[in-house]
Structures are given as C-alpha cells and as structure tokens.
Amino acid sequence: MAETVTGCMLIIGNEILSGRTQDTNLKHLAIELNELGVRMTEARVIPDIEEVIVAAVNECRAKFDYVFTTGGIGPTHDDITADCIAAAFGVRLIMDPTAEAIIRRREAPPDVMEARLRMARVPEGSTLIDNGTGGPPGFQMENVFVMAGVPMVMQAMVASLDAKRIRGGKPVRSRTIGAHLGEGQIAALLRGVQDNHPDVDVGSYPFYRDTGYGTNLVVRGTDEAELDAIVEELRSIIVDLGGNPTDGGL
Amino acid sequence: MAETVTGCMLIIGNEILSGRTQDTNLKHLAIELNELGVRMTEARVIPDIEEVIVAAVNECRAKFDYVFTTGGIGPTHDDITADCIAAAFGVRLIMDPTAEAIIRRREAPPDVMEARLRMARVPEGSTLIDNGTGGPPGFQMENVFVMAGVPMVMQAMVASLDAKRIRGGKPVRSRTIGAHLGEGQIAALLRGVQDNHPDVDVGSYPFYRDTGYGTNLVVRGTDEAELDAIVEELRSIIVDLGGNPTDGGL
Structure with a gap:
C-alpha cells in the first residue's frame, strides 16, 4: 500500500466520559481527514486533567503524523487545553493579537471580556485555525491541531484545514x-x-x-x-x- | 474525595475510526458504570490490529481498575479480540463448553457452524458474561471485560454486570x-x-x-x-x- 499518513484524535472533556454528552466529532473528523488523505488511526477520550492531557499530547504527537484535539478551549476554568499544549511543547502561552481582535469585536462588560480573552491565548510559535462561525480561532502547534468541542464550531475549523497545512496520502x-x-x-x-x-x-x-x-x-x-x-x-x-x-x- | 474506582473503555473497530459507524456504546457504558460506582476515566478507539490491541490492553489493565472492550468478537476473520486478550495475558484460547452449547442451539450448515464456533473461544481462566439476546456470551479475564460491539448485544452484556463482578465506589x-x-x-x-x-x-x-x-x-x-x-x-x-x-x- 502507499504510505499511510496517520492521524490521532484527542477528545478532551469530562462530559464525554461521564456519558452526559454524545461525541459526534470523531465521525465528522474521520470522514474529513480521509478526504485530506489522513487515516484516523486512534482516538482517545481523556478528562480535563492537565497531566493526562500533556502526557497524551506528547505520546501521540510522536507516534502519529498528526494529532487533532477537540474541547477545552472555551473561556472557563475547566478550559485548559491551550495551557496543556504549551506545557507539552515547553513553550509560553502568549496573547495572539489576531485572536484578541476577533474576540474584542463583540462588546462585553470588562469581567466578561477578561474571561473571553482567555480564548486568545495560544502557545508561542503556533498559527491560528480559522473559525468560520466568527468566534475565536483554534490553533496549530507543529503537528497538533487544537479545535473547539462544540460540533458546529469544530466543523467550521475542520473546514478550514487544507493541503497547505496537512500533507496527506491517497484518500481511502x-x-x-x-x-x-x-x-x-x-x-x-x-x-x-x-x-x-x-x-x-x-x-x-x-x-x-x-x-x-x-x-x-x-x-x-x-x-x-x-x-x-x-x-x-x-x-x-x-x-x-x-x-x-x-x-x-x- | 472517597477512593475513585476507575474504568477504561477500549472501542475496537476500524468502522468507528473510519467514520462509517457512530459509536454510542461509550455513552451507555459510562452511565451504567457510574451506577456501579466506576468512573469512566479514559476511552480509546483502536483499529483491528493485533499488536495495537494487545499493547492497549496491557497498558490499560495495569493503569485502571477495570477495562471494558467492545467489538471484534463476531465470527469473521477481522474478529480478533479474543485472540488478542489471550495474547495479552499470555494464556491459550480454549473452547468454552457453555458458549459452545449456546451457539449449537441454533442449527446451521457445517461451514457456518465452524465460523460461529469461533465465538466460543475464550482465554483460559476467563469467565463468561451473559448475553441476554440469546447469542454467544462475552467474557471476563481478570479485570478485563470483553463485550460485543453491536449496541443491542453490548447493552445486554452490560446489564448482566453487577456488584459481584465489579467492586465500585460511590456513584457520582x-x-x-x-x-x-x-x-x-x-x-x-x-x-x-x-x-x-x-x-x-x-x-x-x-x-x-x-x-x-x-x-x-x-x-x-x-x-x-x-x-x-x-x-x-x-x-x-x-x-x-x-x-x-x-x-x-x-
């Protein structure tokens, strides 16, 4: 067979593991990745715990060609994915000015804006992933793509991935x-x-x-x-x- | 917090990773396990590849209190879960007489029966998990519970798990x-x-x-x-x- 380009998905979220929420992002991503020539080779559902996320990211980014995470990039205390990616790569979290501008387009009281601006923090060295819904973007750090968990937003981010960012093999x-x-x-x-x-x-x-x-x-x-x-x-x-x-x- | 009893689910099947089939077993199992006082702590979707399954089973049975697998226990060539569990534990696969009797209850031509009898093979030392649908049972090998992937059958097997087999903590x-x-x-x-x-x-x-x-x-x-x-x-x-x-x- 031609060389297989492998992808691993990390579904981050207690709400999936508790059975409260039915994940549908795996199916969507698997089908879209296949069109880009990337074979979904493993998926893991992991809790919102920093050590667990960091360990999974580091294991999987070494083992697979690409890693795609969903979940944990919102404005609240349990949204720790960006922090974990920065920790996994050993880099700082910085405020991305483009992401900040997108977030500031929607007015809000100062305390609300402060929480929302958490979503502009990205690991140093990453590039943004467009969010067609108009909300805050995702980001790519080397071979790791970090996306939202809400299906509508996640799908908008996946739609922006193309052959410029992902070098796939032949689609299955x-x-x-x-x-x-x-x-x-x-x-x-x-x-x-x-x-x-x-x-x-x-x-x-x-x-x-x-x-x-x-x-x-x-x-x-x-x-x-x-x-x-x-x-x-x-x-x-x-x-x-x-x-x-x-x-x-x- | 009181001691947390942890569970890990291994969803075995290329059809989930390809996006062809939407998994619903995770949600069902998570809710049922919680009632038994077991917290679903991680889930992995892995392909029908022996080395991958054996490695995941051995990693996860050491890391979590309980492991639950779904998929790969049917009669066809790609149903290799029983073989993999035996390999993971370093034991032989044997024909279980009770499972064999259940399978033989339904008549079939010799070649069909031969394929169906694959489903009576269990790792030596395991115990059966009842299948309320009347089909072949699943099995338990130490802290690893091996169940069907078809949701109706999987749910019947989960329904037979109780406090005699699973020592849980307080339900969440x-x-x-x-x-x-x-x-x-x-x-x-x-x-x-x-x-x-x-x-x-x-x-x-x-x-x-x-x-x-x-x-x-x-x-x-x-x-x-x-x-x-x-x-x-x-x-x-x-x-x-x-x-x-x-x-x-x-």
Missing part, C-alpha cells in the same frame, strides 16, 4: 455490498478474499432489524479498480450462498 | 442548572465555586440554538448535600448576572 475509498445472510455464513469465504488482498481492509458488519438480519460487507482501500474487482468477488460469494446482493449495503 | 451524582447567559459571563465566578469545592467537578457547557444561546452548568460529585448547596450558589450567581436560572438545564 470504500465500497459496500449487503445481503440478508448471517455474518457466520459469509465468514469462511471472507477470510479468503481478505488474504488475497492484503492492502485492502474487508470488514463485515452484521445487523439485526425489524425487517430481518443480515450483513454489510465494506471494502476499503486506495485503489478503486481493486475495490471494484473485490465487490464482484463478494457478489458471486453472496449469490453462491443463496443471497441477494445489494449494492451500497442494506 | 450530578445536578444541572442552565441560563441564557454566555459562558464568558459566568466564567470568572465559576472558578471561585470550583476552588471552594475541590472534590466536586463543576463544568460549563455552552450551547447555541435557534432559540438563543446559553450555558448549562453541571456539578458532579458523590456528596448529594454538597451538590445541592453548590446549585444554590450557582442560582444566586445567575440571578446576580441578570439571568433566569433553570433547574435541570436548558
């Missing part, structure tokens, strides 16, 4: 084919397909619904012609098993 | 109070509340909706009387800021 493409067959029925034959195509990831995803059970087969790889050929193999396998293959999955 | 309780105030308006005062109550976690969660923006404040801790007192403090703060406090959040 996928094909799905489904049938009303049990996963166990397909299992033995699927292993053969996987073994013949080591560069491709063949996954099987069983489902159980009111309308019956079945399995979707998902083939992922960077070579579209190979994916098409594998789908034809899977189609024959499904037909041989007495199933009715459905392109795009069920 | 929470109170929420919301107002149509910006997070920045509340920020400075919130830090004071947090500083006065180090055993309690005070979080602020801004929202932006068609009906306007606002912030929910969530107080979490094990002492219900302390939580109630903090909510009264927050109520006064909101009123002083000109807001209209809403119990339970907005």
Whole structure:
C-alpha cells in the first residue's frame, strides 16, 4: 500500500466520559481527514486533567503524523487545553493579537471580556485555525491541531484545514455490498478474499432489524479498480450462498 | 474525595475510526458504570490490529481498575479480540463448553457452524458474561471485560454486570442548572465555586440554538448535600448576572 499518513484524535472533556454528552466529532473528523488523505488511526477520550492531557499530547504527537484535539478551549476554568499544549511543547502561552481582535469585536462588560480573552491565548510559535462561525480561532502547534468541542464550531475549523497545512496520502475509498445472510455464513469465504488482498481492509458488519438480519460487507482501500474487482468477488460469494446482493449495503 | 474506582473503555473497530459507524456504546457504558460506582476515566478507539490491541490492553489493565472492550468478537476473520486478550495475558484460547452449547442451539450448515464456533473461544481462566439476546456470551479475564460491539448485544452484556463482578465506589451524582447567559459571563465566578469545592467537578457547557444561546452548568460529585448547596450558589450567581436560572438545564 502507499504510505499511510496517520492521524490521532484527542477528545478532551469530562462530559464525554461521564456519558452526559454524545461525541459526534470523531465521525465528522474521520470522514474529513480521509478526504485530506489522513487515516484516523486512534482516538482517545481523556478528562480535563492537565497531566493526562500533556502526557497524551506528547505520546501521540510522536507516534502519529498528526494529532487533532477537540474541547477545552472555551473561556472557563475547566478550559485548559491551550495551557496543556504549551506545557507539552515547553513553550509560553502568549496573547495572539489576531485572536484578541476577533474576540474584542463583540462588546462585553470588562469581567466578561477578561474571561473571553482567555480564548486568545495560544502557545508561542503556533498559527491560528480559522473559525468560520466568527468566534475565536483554534490553533496549530507543529503537528497538533487544537479545535473547539462544540460540533458546529469544530466543523467550521475542520473546514478550514487544507493541503497547505496537512500533507496527506491517497484518500481511502470504500465500497459496500449487503445481503440478508448471517455474518457466520459469509465468514469462511471472507477470510479468503481478505488474504488475497492484503492492502485492502474487508470488514463485515452484521445487523439485526425489524425487517430481518443480515450483513454489510465494506471494502476499503486506495485503489478503486481493486475495490471494484473485490465487490464482484463478494457478489458471486453472496449469490453462491443463496443471497441477494445489494449494492451500497442494506 | 472517597477512593475513585476507575474504568477504561477500549472501542475496537476500524468502522468507528473510519467514520462509517457512530459509536454510542461509550455513552451507555459510562452511565451504567457510574451506577456501579466506576468512573469512566479514559476511552480509546483502536483499529483491528493485533499488536495495537494487545499493547492497549496491557497498558490499560495495569493503569485502571477495570477495562471494558467492545467489538471484534463476531465470527469473521477481522474478529480478533479474543485472540488478542489471550495474547495479552499470555494464556491459550480454549473452547468454552457453555458458549459452545449456546451457539449449537441454533442449527446451521457445517461451514457456518465452524465460523460461529469461533465465538466460543475464550482465554483460559476467563469467565463468561451473559448475553441476554440469546447469542454467544462475552467474557471476563481478570479485570478485563470483553463485550460485543453491536449496541443491542453490548447493552445486554452490560446489564448482566453487577456488584459481584465489579467492586465500585460511590456513584457520582450530578445536578444541572442552565441560563441564557454566555459562558464568558459566568466564567470568572465559576472558578471561585470550583476552588471552594475541590472534590466536586463543576463544568460549563455552552450551547447555541435557534432559540438563543446559553450555558448549562453541571456539578458532579458523590456528596448529594454538597451538590445541592453548590446549585444554590450557582442560582444566586445567575440571578446576580441578570439571568433566569433553570433547574435541570436548558
């Protein structure tokens, strides 16, 4: 396979770990990164605790090509991500004048403004990540991209990432084919397909619904012609098993 | 604070990392674990790669009181979780007779049965986790609980976990109070509340909706009387800021 460019996501926030909030940023980021040629290779959900965040950032920025954090860049006491990134890189936090100007555009009483200006603090040496919602920006420090946790804001920041900032490989493409067959029925034959195509990831995803059970087969790889050929193999396998293959999955 | 019993979740599956599937198991498990007195302290989403799974299991079972895995225990070639747990503990995989009997209850052609019987393989020394859906069970190996990834099945397995298997601390309780105030308006005062109550976690969660923006404040801790007192403090703060406090959040 062509060189894989790897990405790791750090989801920072007690509210995800407590079960209070359902994370949806992982799915969004995974899909967008793939278009940039970056494969999401690991994701971690970690609490708002400085030592934990610093250790995770330092471990993951060494281990993966890119790291993307979400959460913890708001104005309150529990928003410590910028502090932690600065600590991880051993640099100072500074007030970014561009971020400060954006924040000051919206008037507020002095004490409120003081809290909001926390969001203009970035590690020295970082560059800003645009926030299309008009709020404070995120920032990039070397291979670490620091973004908001609120999905609308996070998505606006992700939308500003492009090939100038992220050097990806070939995007991964996928094909799905489904049938009303049990996963166990397909299992033995699927292993053969996987073994013949080591560069491709063949996954099987069983489902159980009111309308019956079945399995979707998902083939992922960077070579579209190979994916098409594998789908034809899977189609024959499904037909041989007495199933009715459905392109795009069920 | 009373001793905190920690749990780590390992979500095993390429389909989550690719963005194809939205994980919902974390939220469910976090809430259920809390009732057992276990605090979800970290979660990781990792791919279906043996070295990665083995390393994560060994790191996390040493670091946290309990580890819970989801995914990778079906009948197909990419279902390698049981193999990885056995490798992590340095024990053999054996056929569990109870699991085998459950699987054989449902008739199938020999090749299908062979694939399904993969799901009866457990690491030597493990005990089964009941699966109320009637399908194959999960298993527990020391402090590691191995469960299905399909939410319906995973939830059935979680439902069978109880105080006999999991020694938890006091469950964490929470109170929420919301107002149509910006997070920045509340920020400075919130830090004071947090500083006065180090055993309690005070979080602020801004929202932006068609009906306007606002912030929910969530107080979490094990002492219900302390939580109630903090909510009264927050109520006064909101009123002083000109807001209209809403119990339970907005």
